[in-house]
Amino acid sequence: MAVMFDLATFLPYLLNRAGTRVARAFGRELMVHDLTIQKWRVLAALWHQPNQSLGALAQMTSLEVSTLSRLIGGLERRGLARRRRSGGDGRTVTIALSAKGRRITEKLIPIALDYESTMLTGFTKKESALLKSMLVRVYESMERFDGAEESPAPAAPTRRSARTSARRS
Amino acid sequence: MAVMFDLATFLPYLLNRAGTRVARAFGRELMVHDLTIQKWRVLAALWHQPNQSLGALAQMTSLEVSTLSRLIGGLERRGLARRRRSGGDGRTVTIALSAKGRRITEKLIPIALDYESTMLTGFTKKESALLKSMLVRVYESMERFDGAEESPAPAAPTRRSARTSARRS
């Protein structure tokens, strides 16, 4: 049986293509402020939800913990964020924006929202909401692939689909 | 006026989050074959559409031309792809998979499709098709931000939205 595969309707491809295009465009905008997309994601996440632990922030931003730790270090040195070793658990770190960090973030937010409305040109409110809710569903469907490896056997989907059977011997 | 910004309904965020999660999961699968997500994207694009020029392939894969050139070099050295300096225009390079490259790609395609169906768990065919077509529309809406810089003035959206007015002085 011939292999069927059409990039034009392959969801991971469409996702990456759209995401890359926005990220690249907005990234150029961020260069003026000496920021990268990842730094912006951290600022936005902290603006949205202050006083997060490093682990929580890593989840929210889709960044690796180790990457994030150094990234936060950089933001801290620039006076945009602060780390506090507080709370009940002495291992945990609590991260928040400084006033300066908040100011910069709030200057960027309207720009980001403008990009978003460009992306959604021609969409009705209903369509936009539908698209977003579908993306949430997609994200949640993949939840089980989150950690590094989940049990030796399947780091992969159930693979019970009609597709193809054999692989991995 | 207070700044309104909700990550949970911010399209670039949802896009990145979903895309990152699949890419990471599938990337772990690819490690076994000594491939990265980007290399997989190139293989898939060449499988989908053989004999592309470097520029066309860069567009299709959302990779930088310079990154791609080195990446193709690696695939060539491993005997997975071939470069031909052919055709009318002597500057152009034509890239295609080797038989071995095709074989590996065709082994990976069913796995990739399984990931896709996991992502679309619970979606009707109609919903899947709708999601995909919306992602195409989103991508196309951003077309004007593709090149590096488009005229000095706006490397940014029209910025005429009701959002916020002042910025950049």
Added chain:
DNA sequence: TATTGTTATACTCTATAACTATA
């Protein structure tokens, strides 16, 4: 001169793992 592709550089992010300090 403009275009296609190659190569080089510096920087950023990723993936791992070793390490510290709490718990």
Added chain:
DNA sequence: TATAGTTATAGAGTATAACAATA
């Protein structure tokens, strides 16, 4: 022992720019 975070290292991709060959 397990968890939260930090730090170090090697590898990949990105962004630029300089360069070669062809148009």
